[in-house]
Amino acid sequence: MSVTQSQIKQPLFALGRLVATPGALELLTRSEQTPLEFLARHSRGDWGECCAEDATENDFSVKAGFRIFSVYRTRNGEKLWVITEADRSVTTLLLPSEY
Secondary structure, three states: OOOHHHHOOOOOOOOOEEOOHHHHHHHHHHOOOOOHHHHHHHHOOOEOOOOOOHHHHHHHHHHHHHOEEEEEEEOOOOEEEEOOOOOOEEEEEEEEHOO
């Protein structure tokens, strides 16, 4: 069972250094949204639009120390990915096309 944002208030893991690709920054500007909105959801276990298999893998990865991957849509309906590396040293916001 996935943990929902309403069930937990504290982050589940460290985000490390925060970085964003040029495309992600442009997308956020177009949608008039900030990275904080997506980073908060990601760090609290709201994996967005990940498929069920990826969500289950994320739940395991939080505990086991593996990479964590979330998929969100901006207000404009465009996809934004958030990836936290396994060692929790960095979290990146990027477009799927930039992977």
